[in-house]
Structure formats: C-alpha cells, structure tokens
Amino acid sequence: MLSKIPANPPPRLVLKFFKMFSHYDDIQRARHLFDKIHEPDLRSWTILISAHTKHGFPEEALNIYNTLRARNVKLDTYVLLPVAKACAASADLIKAREVHDDAIRFGFSSDTLLGNALVDMYAKCKYVDGAKRAFDDVKVKDVVTWTSMASCYANCGLARQCFGVIRNMGLNGVRPNSVTVSSILPACTELKDLNLGREIHGFVVRNAIGENVFVSSALVNMYASCLSVRQAEFVFVNMFRRDSVSWNVLLTAYFSNKEYEKGLGLFHQMRSEGVKLNQASWNAVVGGCVQNGLNEQALDKLRQMQDSRFRPNQITITCVLPACTNLESLKGGKEIHGYICRHWYFKDLTTSTALVSMYAKCGDLDLSRRVFDMMTRKDTVAWNTIIIANSMHGNGNEAVLLFHNMLGSGIKPNSVTFTGVLSGCSHSRLVHEGLQIFNSMNREHSIDPDADHYSCMVDVLSRAGRLEEAYEFIQRMPIEPSAGAWGSLLGACRVYKNVKLGRISANRLFEIEPDNPGNYVLLSNILGTAKLWDEASKTRKLMRDRGIPKTPGCSWVHVRNKIYTFVVGDKSNKQSEEIYNFLEDVGKKMKLAGYIPNVDFVLQDVDPKEKHEILCNHSEKLAVAFGLLNLNGESSIRVFKNLRICGDCHTAIKFMAKIVGVHIIVRDSLRFHHFRDGILPGHQRRPFQFQKLQELLL
Numbered sequence: 001m002l003s004k005i006p007a008n009p010p011p012r013l014v015l016k017f018f019k020m021f022s023h024y025d026d027i028q029r030a031r032h033l034f035d036k037i038h039e040p041d042l043r044s045w046t047i048l049i050s051a052h053t054k055h056g057f058p059e060e061a062l063n064i065y066n067t068l069r070a071r072n073v074k075l076d077t078y079v080l081l082p083v084a085k086a087c088a089a090s091a092d093l094i095k096a097r098e099v100h101d102d103a104i105r106f107g108f109s110s111d112t113l114l115g116n117a118l119v120d121m122y123a124k125c126k127y128v129d130g131a132k133r134a135f136d137d138v139k140v141k142d143v144v145t146w147t148s149m150a151s152c153y154a155n156c157g158l159a160r161q162c163f164g165v166i167r168n169m170g171l172n173g174v175r176p177n178s179v180t181v182s183s184i185l186p187a188c189t190e191l192k193d194l195n196l197g198r199e200i201h202g203f204v205v206r207n208a209i210g211e212n213v214f215v216s217s218a219l220v221n222m223y224a225s226c227l228s229v230r231q232a233e234f235v236f237v238n239m240f241r242r243d244s245v246s247w248n249v250l251l252t253a254y255f256s257n258k259e260y261e262k263g264l265g266l267f268h269q270m271r272s273e274g275v276k277l278n279q280a281s282w283n284a285v286v287g288g289c290v291q292n293g294l295n296e297q298a299l300d301k302l303r304q305m306q307d308s309r310f311r312p313n314q315i316t317i318t319c320v321l322p323a324c325t326n327l328e329s330l331k332g333g334k335e336i337h338g339y340i341c342r343h344w345y346f347k348d349l350t351t352s353t354a355l356v357s358m359y360a361k362c363g364d365l366d367l368s369r370r371v372f373d374m375m376t377r378k379d380t381v382a383w384n385t386i387i388i389a390n391s392m393h394g395n396g397n398e399a400v401l402l403f404h405n406m407l408g409s410g411i412k413p414n415s416v417t418f419t420g421v422l423s424g425c426s427h428s429r430l431v432h433e434g435l436q437i438f439n440s441m442n443r444e445h446s447i448d449p450d451a452d453h454y455s456c457m458v459d460v461l462s463r464a465g466r467l468e469e470a471y472e473f474i475q476r477m478p479i480e481p482s483a484g485a486w487g488s489l490l491g492a493c494r495v496y497k498n499v500k501l502g503r504i505s506a507n508r509l510f511e512i513e514p515d516n517p518g519n520y521v522l523l524s525n526i527l528g529t530a531k532l533w534d535e536a537s538k539t540r541k542l543m544r545d546r547g548i549p550k551t552p553g554c555s556w557v558h559v560r561n562k563i564y565t566f567v568v569g570d571k572s573n574k575q576s577e578e579i580y581n582f583l584e585d586v587g588k589k590m591k592l593a594g595y596i597p598n599v600d601f602v603l604q605d606v607d608p609k610e611k612h613e614i615l616c617n618h619s620e621k622l623a624v625a626f627g628l629l630n631l632n633g634e635s636s637i638r639v640f641k642n643l644r645i646c647g648d649c650h651t652a653i654k655f656m657a658k659i660v661g662v663h664i665i666v667r668d669s670l671r672f673h674h675f676r677d678g679i680l681p682g683h684q685r686r687p688f689q690f691q692k693l694q695e696l697l698l
Contacts (some may be wrong), residue, residue, distance in 0.1 A: 042079060059087035062095050075106050077114045084117040088124035096121050100134060109137040116144045123152035143174050151183040159187035163196070178204070178212040185218035194226040201235075214237070217246040224253030233663055236358070248280045255288025263288050266296075273642040289318035295323040299332065312339070314348040323353040328640055330362040331561065336370075353382045360389030362671055363638040363665045380411055388420035393672040396428025403437070415447055422456035426488075427462050427671055434460035454597075455484030461493030467501050483512045490519065494526050495647070502526040506539075517548045555623035555641040559630045566622040579625045586625075590655040597648060620649045623658060624664060636663035637674075644668050 020123040025200050034048050035318050045068050051589050052061035054486060068075075080103055087096040100118055103109045109118070115138035122131035131152040138145050146169040153162035162184055169176065176184075181204060188197040201219055207442055210219075216239045223232035232550040236242070237252050247270055254263035267285045269279060289298035290440040302320050312320070318342060324333040337355055345351050349456035352375045359368035372378075372386045377594045390399040403421040406413060408548035425434030441447045454477050473483045486508045493502035506523035509516065518542040543550070556565040564573065573579065587595075620641050627637035645668040657664045659673035 012252075018258075035070075042073060042076065043261050043665075046079040046082065049079065049086070053082045053086040053089065058092075061086040062090065062092065065099075069102070072359035075102060077108045077111050080106075080108060080114055081117050084114070084121045088117075088121040091125050091129075093125040093127055096127070098126050100130065102136075109134070109578065110139045110384075112138055112140050112142060112145065113681035116148055119145060119148040119152065123148060123155055126152075126156050128152060128156050130159065141172070141174070143169075143180065144175055144583065146172075146174055147176070147180040147183055150180065153440045154184055154187040154190075157190065159191045161564065162187040178215050180211045181209065182214040182499050185222045188222045189225040192648075194228055197222045197226060204262040210238075211240045213241050213246065216240075217243070217249055220246055220253070221249045224249060227257060227582070229253055229257050229259065229692045242275075244276055244278050244281065247275055248278075248284050249283045251281065252288065255284065255291055258292060260288060260292040260294060263292075277308070277310075279310060279313060282308075283313075283319060286316055290319055290326070294325070295326045298323040299327075314345050314351045317345060317351050318354045321358045324568070325358045325361045328362055328558065328638070330364060330558075330638070331384045333358045333362055346371075347376070349375070349377055349379060349382065353385050356382065356385045356389065360392065363667060365389060365393045365395065365672075378409070378411065380414055380417065381413055384414070384416045384420055385407075387417065387424065391420050391424030391427060391671070394427045395675065396424035396426075396430050396433075399424030399428075400430060400433050400437070400582050413445060413447075415453075418447065418449075419452045419456060422453060422460065426456060426459035428458075429464045431460055431464045431466065451479060452484065453487060454479065456480055458485040459492075463495075463686050465492070465496055467492055467496060467498050468474060471501055471504070481508070483509060483516070486512065487519070489545060490522050491644075494522050494529075497526070497529055498533070499526055515548055517543065517550050520548065521550060551643065553619055553641065553643045555619040555639055557623045557627040557637060557639045560628065560632065564623070564626055566619045566626070568619050569617040570619065572621055573622075573626065573627060574599075575629060578629055579622055581627060582625050586656055586659065589659050590652065593655055593659065595652060595655045597652075618646050618649050620645055620666060621652060624653055625668070627664075628660060628662060630658070631662065636665060638665045638667070641666065641668045644670060645673060 006465060028365060034044060036066075045064070047194045048070075049064050052058070052064065061082065065079075065086070068079070080099060083099050084096075086272060087099055098120070101111070102119060103111075103114055108114050115134055118134035119131045119138075122128070122134060131149060135141075135145065135149045146165060150165040150169070153159070166176065166180070166184060169180075181200060185197070185200060188200065197219075200222075204215055204219065209215055219235045220232045223229070223235060232250060232253050236246060240247060247266070249261055251266050251270070254260065254266060263285065267281070269275075270281065282301070286298050286301050286305065289295070289301060298320055302312065302316070305316070317336060321333065321336060323335045324330075324336065333355075336358075340346050340351060340355065346355075346424070352371060356368050356375075359365070359371060368389050368433050369386065374380065375382060383402065387399050387402050387406070390396070390402060399421050403413070403417065405517045406417070418437065421437055422434055425431070425437065434457060438449065438453065441453065446469045454473075458470050458481075459472055461467075467489065470492065474485055474489065477485070486505045490502060490505035490509060493499075493505060502523060506519055506526075509519040513519065515555055520539055524536045524539040524543075527533075527539060552567060554565055556563050558564075566573070620639060623639045623641075624637065627639060631637065645666055650673065653666060653673075654675045662676075666673045666675070
C-alpha cells in the first residue's frame with residue numbers, strides 16, 4: 001500500500017494515512033510515510049507528535065519535537081499541546097520547562113487549553129512552582145485549570161494548599177466536577193481528615209455525581225484510610241458500578257484495619273463472582289496476609305497467583321519476602337531470590353533491600369552481604385539494612401566500618417542508622433567507637449538522640465562491664481530513661497552479678513512496665529545467683545500475686561522443610577533417646593576439651609548433680625542436638641529461641657561446634673550467635689556425610 005504513495009504526498013493524503021495507521025497502532029509505518037514528505041508542514045509535524053504521544057511513545061515524541069524546534073519554525077498551540085502531554089507522560093521536567101518557555105516566547109501561555117496542559121504537565125513532574133507559574137498566566141480559568149492546580153498540590157503531598165485552591169475556585173464562581181472531587185479526595189486521605197472527607201461526600205450526594213466510579217472508589221479509599229471501614233463498606237455496597245480499583249481499595253482496607261477474615265472473604269467473592277483480578281488485587285491479598293501475620297497463607301496466595309497466570313512483580317516480591325523472614329524459611333527466600341534473578345528484578349532498589357534483610361534475619365549474613373555488594377545503587381535504607389544486619393549478628397566492627405563507608409559514599413545517615421550502628425557497638429563491646437559515634441550525631445549530622453539512642457549507649461557501657469558509668473549515664477540523660485535503658489542495665493547486672501544496681505534497675509522497670517515478666521525473672525536470677533533465696537522467692541511471689549505469667553522458653557530448628565520445637569526437658573520428639581545419648585556423649589568430649597558446666601545458671605536450690613542434669617535439658621541444647629543428628633550433608637544448622645540464650649548453653653554450643661566442625665547459628669531474642677571456630681587442639685575433623693553423627697565422638 002505504501003508503494004502507491006507518491007514521493008511527496010500532499011498533506012490531506014498524509015492526514016488520511018496517519019489516522020489509519022495510528023488506528024492500527026502502526027507508528028513505524030506512519031513515520032515511514034511522514035519521511036516521504038520533502039517539506040512537511042506544521043500540521044504534519046503535529047499529527048506525528050500526537051500519534052507517538054497517544055500510543056505511549058512520549059520520549060520519541062519529544063525527540064521529534066526537538067527536530068522541529070531545530071528548524072526555527074513558528075510553533076502554535078496545536079503542536080505545543082501534544083508535546084506538553086508527552087512531557088507529562090515521561091515526567092521530564094527539563095523538557096517541560098523548554099515547552100513552557102516556548103509557549104511564553106510564542107505568546108500562547110495565557111491560552112486556557114494550553115495553560116491547562118502546562119499545569120497538568122508540571123503536576124505530573126511534581127514541580128509546584130512551574131505549575132503555579134503556568135496557572136497564574138492563564139487569563140480565563142475554567143474547571144480544568146483549577147482542578148489541575150489542586151491535583152498538582154495533592155500529588156506533591158501539599159494537601160492544605162490543595163484545599164486552598166478549591167476554596168478560591170468556589171470564590172471565583174467555578175463549580176467542581178467529578179474529576180475535581182476524585183483528584184482532591186486523596187488529599188483527605190493524606191490528612192486523615194474524616195470530617196473534611198464527609199463534607200466532600202455530602203457535596204457528591206447533593207450534586208448527584210456518586211455514580212462516577214472514580215469518585216466512589218476515591219470515597220471508599222478515603223474512608224478506609226481514615227479508619228472508617230463501615231463507611232467505606234457503605235459506599236462500596238451502594239456503588240452503581242464497581243471496577244477492579246474499587247474492589248481492591250476495600251480489599252486493602254480490610255487488611256490494613258486487621259480485618260483479615262473479611263479481606264480473605266472479599267477476595268474469595270471477587271474470584272467466585274468473576275471480578276477481573278489484576279496485579280494490584282493479588283498484591284493486596286499477598287501483602288495483606290503478611291501484614292496480619294498469615295505468612296503461610298501469603299506464600300499459598302503467591303502460588304495461586306502464579307497458577308492464575310499472573311507474574312509476580314517487584315511489589316509482590318517486596319510484600320512476600322517478609323513472610324519468608326517471619327517463617328525463618330531460608331529455602332523459600334532462596335527460591336524467591338532465584339525468581340528475582342530470572343526476571344531481572346534485582347535492579348529494583350526496594351526488592352534488593354528486602355532480599356538483604358531476609359537473608360540477614362534468616363541467619364545467613366554472608367548471602368545478605370553478597371546481595372548488598374551486588375546492588376548498583378544504595379540509598380539510606382539499603383545502608384541501614386546491612387548495618388543492622390551485621391549488628392544483629394554480633395559483627396560490630398563490620399557495622400562500624402559500613403557506617404563509615406556509608407558516610408564516605410555521600411549517603412546521609414538518619415536516626416535508624418545510628419540505632420543500628422550503636423547496637424553493633426554494644427554487641428561487640430566497642431565502647432570508644434560507640435561514644436564517638438553517639439557524640440557525632442548532633443555535632444556532625446544535626447540529629448538529636450532519642451530514647452533508642454540513649455538506650456543503645458547504656459547497653460554499650462553495660463555490656464562492657466562499666467555498670468557504674470552506665471548508671472551515671474542514665475542519671476545524666478536529658479530525657480526520661482526508657483524501659484530499654486533500664487533493661488540494658490538490668491541484663492548486664494545479671495551477667496556481672498551486681499545485686500545493688502540490679503535492684504535499682506528492676507524497681508524502676510516495675511514502675512515503667514509492671515506487666516513484663518522478664519524483669520521479674522532477671523531480678524530473681526540475680527538474687528538466686530547471689531544465694532539470696534528468700535529475696536528471690538519474694539520476687540517470684542510478687543510476680544504471681546500480680547498475675548504475671550512467666551514466658552516459657554522454647555527453641556526450634558528447621559529440618560527438611562519442617563519445624564521441630566523443644567522446651568526444657570522435652571521428650572516428645574521421636575528421636576529423644578538419641579538426642580539425650582548424643583548430649584551425654586558429646587558432653588564427655590567437651591569436658592575433656594575444658595568445658596566446665598556453669599551451675600550458676602540453674603536458679604533452683606537443688607544438689608549439684610541435679611543442677612548438671614537441668615543444664616543438659618535446656619531447650620536450645622536439645623534443638624542443637626536434634627539439628628546435628630539430622631544434618632543430611634549440610635555444613636550448618638540454624639536454631640531459634642524465643643528468650644535470651646542461657647550463658648551455659650552459649651559456652652556448651654561453642655564447644656559442640658568446635659568438636660563436630662559444624663557451623664551452628666543460634667538466634668535468641670536479642671541477636672544471632674555464630675559458633676564456627678573449627679576444631680579444638682588434639683581433635684581431628686572428620687567428614688559429616690555419615691549415617692550417625694555419634695561416629696564423630698568415638
């Protein structure tokens with residue numbers, strides 16, 4: 001067909017073919033036709049630019065406009081309109097300013113139609129000053145002009161200014177329409193201003209614009225964001241027509257307000273009634289499940305999503321990775337990592353950062369660091385994540401080094417950064433470094449320390465055994481000491497057997513958080529270690545009288561995709577006999593290697609033999625033994641505990657790791673503990689691909 005076109009076709013013929021080719025979305029053929037014209041007129045250029053803008057090629061439209069500008073021809077509003085729309089679609093602020101300058105230079109900036117497009121262009125570029133300038137230049141402002149300016153403020157997070165425009169709009173006699181309402185309702189959502197939202201809802205009802213699906217969806221979203229889910233339901237139920245957006249808005253509202261049963265019910269209704277699900281629908285239910293602690297259901301919904309031929313995107317991945325973290329499922333996290341690599345999602349900063357966090361919290365710091373090092377771009381959140389990862393693994397020196405690398409790369413730290421690095425200093429007893437970093441907060445980075453930072457510094461001093469300094473630091477604090485500060489001191493008093501400061505810390509904690517059982521248990525332990533049995537008994541009695549239950553300690557380990565849980569003295573496991581035999585056998589080797597059971601951690605007034613038996617029955621030892629007996633060719637095991645690891649268990653597991661030659665990782669309520677120092681002198685490491693681990697102990 002193109003072969004029949006003459007070498008220099010007339011504009012009428014060009015227009016006819018442009019329309020036809022644009023209709024079939026064949027932009028390349030349209031461009032080929034345009035290139036046949038020796039001297040295209042302005043109308044032909046306008047049609048070509050419009051076609052590219054309309055069919056989703058704004059960058060190419062702007063390139064064509066640059067070619068036109070280079071010819072120094074006089075432009076008109078018809079060519080500037082599609083160019084402004086192209087700038088809006090690409091959010092290209094530099095080009096947007098050029099187009100605005102051209103409109104002023106050729107005298108069209110006061111034109112209402114073009115002025116509206118310029119305001120909208122700047123709104124999409126999130127540049128308020130430019131939008132205000134274009135808005136002020138328009139002589140005759142219609143409803144579109146006012147709506148575009150209000151929408152610009154709303155998009156830029158300036159909700160108050162948005163409603164200022166709406167008030168001036170009314171004072172100028174211009175009546176808002178459905179587009180105006182749907183544009184400004186997100187500002188109510190941001191302000192969480194329910195009364196203002198109700199006023200707008202009243203306007204919608206009085207002016208009979210509730211049938212507009214965009215208005216109704218925005219109302220549902222506004223009520224849901226203002227925690228008025230019943231009103232959101234009412235609007236949704238009475239909608240004349242519902243699109244996928246309105247369904248998704250209510251779905252998200254249920255999950256955000258902890259009504260996950262209704263959320264799951266609504267999602268089931270959407271599927272059964274044939275509502276057209278989209279990516280946002282699946283992301284809402286996957287993210288909602290994670291948000292409400294339904295981690296296994298989140299992974300199940302992810303599988304259903306893929307079975308329904310929907311490909312998870314970056315948002316899906318970022319939503320579901322915390323489910324792997326919460327389930328401590330390193331295997332599931334690795335599978336998602338593989339998916340990220342196959343689909344090139346690792347270039348997305350949020351996705352990569354979530355992956356760094358997942359590996360760290362599942363106990364694999366090496367993989368966490370490897371992902372971080374592969375990131376081509378790192379923001380403050382990414383640096384915070386890897387710093388906190390090293391801190392939670394007791395790698396304080398590396399956390400401090402990363403902090404200085406962050407500063408050297410030009411990334412500005414925030415409050416979270418300092419909490420992370422100071423926590424690392426405390427776990428590694430880096431007192432000098434901790435004090436330097438703490439003192440630099442306000443002096444060098446203009447960040448005022450908050451309660452968390454002060455608590456971290458108390459922890460830094462306390463863990464290093466400088467209890468009197470820690471107590472003095474608390475007394476000098478310019479803010480009221482938090483439970484975290486006193487708790488850090490109390491925990492250190494347990495380690496360093498300081499009864500005096502232990503009593504002071506515990507009594508303050510009994511006032512601040514009287515229902516926390518850990519404080520009573522810690523004080524009782526301090527008193528028991530000091531053989532002050534009567535006083536320890538009174539503390540336990542006080543706890544019982546106040547009706548505060550002691551949190552039972554338990555440990556768990558993942559073996560072949562299944563979780564096995566243990567409590568103290570547990571004999572419910574099928575391999576219990578093997579577990580206790582193993583602990584007895586390895587205990588003999590440990591004693592030969594220099595291990596001495598620390599009976600101070602048995603806080604019962606019983607004879608020494610019973611104390612040794614009680615130590616052997618601790619839940620973390622049982623979980624470690626079970627994990628070692630079921631290695632299945634792996635070189636490491638990961639054990640998790642809900643409370644702090646027992647001091648004797650910490651020493652014992654260190655000896656186990658040395659003798660067996662296996663990397664043992666234990667995560668307690670505070671951090672990860674790594675035991676992988678190799679073998680003890682005089683012990684030869686042997687391979688662990690065998691049927692029974694006890695062979696190592698022969």
